[in-house]
Amino acid sequence: MEARKALREIKEGKIKPYYILYGTESFLVQDFTDRLTAKLVEPEHRDLGVIRFGTSESSLDDIIAEAETMPFLVPSKLVLVRDASVFGTGRESAKIEHRTDRLLDYMKQPFESTVLVFIVSGDKLDERKKLVKLAKEKDAVVSFSALPAEELMQWIAKRAESQGRKALPAAVEELLRRVGPDMSALAGETDKLCLHAGEYGSVTVEAVETLVPVGTEQSVFKLTEEIAALRTDRALALYYELLKQKEEPIKLVALLVRQFRHMLFVKELGKQGYTPQQMAGQLGLHPYAVKVTADQAKGFSPERLSTVLDRLAELDFEMKTGRVEKALGLELFLLKTGSEGRG
Template structure:
């Protein structure tokens, strides 16, 4: 089932009777649930027309009985069902479900009821009859992390909804500052558009002024400056983090994490993995993989491996007290930057 097709059906007043929504992108999934509700049940009737269940607490036959009961004073009703066991492979709880009741209902659902199953999992259990039937009737819709390109497009559309615009450089700066979590991005976009005003354009300067970077995002910028041969800027970011009382060993750990991701992405893409496949393999957001691939593009895996070895040695020296933590980080940045320049001259 295609999301755009579903949206058009709902807008035309022809919603489906059953939706099985799954995925780890909670923000978009909940946004779609609210979209269904807004277009199928008037606000003044929602107390009568909305009901919520959890299959961890309620047997599925109770949900089916609710769906088979005619709506009261409204044209149709929405039944939202949180699930981890009927469609996914979550641990079975104390509730025993008569899934045959659901299978029978799915073959001939009532138009007066809309059942929305919400499964927060990265995949459904393909072995189950419920999943097979749901797919055959076109009820399944996935909400997995957006690809890097889709994420950029999503940001642009969210900004345009607010009556503003944003430059391509602005999108990258926003993602580098706020991360890839859609709920956080939405809040930051609202703030930026409110500041910019209708018809305005969000620039990098505005983003740097209004959005405070997390420690993780600052370390990401530090690594970015290192691989772009900007040792002076990397040191400036380091000193700013230290002013904020960040622990040097934590900073070192985050640097190592980003270097390891760069090496892993380099190796996987070298094995013909797409960035989307690499993201799935590493459990990362596709945009993070895209950025890591860009950072690692001009360096051989052996170079990245040497950086990691250097970082591991320094981490041991810092933890054992053989080197001052701050001095160790500064030397590490300068050694890596010098190594980059040496590699560039070869």
């Protein structure tokens, strides 16, 4: 089941007796459980009405026993279970015995006053298991994948709108460039910008540039972008700023290697007809990161990208063996790469 459909059903009061949640976007999983909690249990009753387990510490027998116990002083009960091995593909301590047949029986006849939620810490379920097959038959499996870039921008704008503010498109783009696709970090920064904008105010590019710091990985994204656009002066200015922040040149080289490698992969996958979403799954990247990487790679030939990667590998070796002073070595790489163009 899509997350949107599940959330719509919760809003309408159509709540299933159990859910299995999984996916890469932990922020959306948490948002789902928060909304489910708000719908089922009043804030003052949550100590009694929300019970938490983990399959690494508790057996399925204990979890099912709790699910089959009548709620105390509340009309319904929410049982939240962190899981890696029951529905997922992970492994847990052999000290905990999980009798999955007990859970299978429960899922066939769930307790009316309990909502049981398994939160799987992984991006996929073990499709071979009877538990997974039954949950899918009951349409109780909800996936939470990373949002595509366009939806992520819409989500930021709607979050600001819900607070009576307007996030200007250019400001949203700059926020993404600075923070990256981490929805938890984006939510916090968006809320901060909304407070700064004031009631009925607008979130502007200037406000983002003033209030939102740039993380190291996002700085490297930007550094790569400046190299790709042949703006060597800007690339150097950004590099000097990273040095002022005590960033280690060897670490920056490793991040540049990763980004240029992704550029090469995205270029090759694009030739094979992969969509951005498929590329994200293949490379283990967020769809927004794929979009940015594809834009950066447009002006480079595959041969030029391979040459840059070879040079970065050589620079990494020279830095680690003391053949070149680290800060100077990366500075020379930026100057040489910019002067040679994209090829």
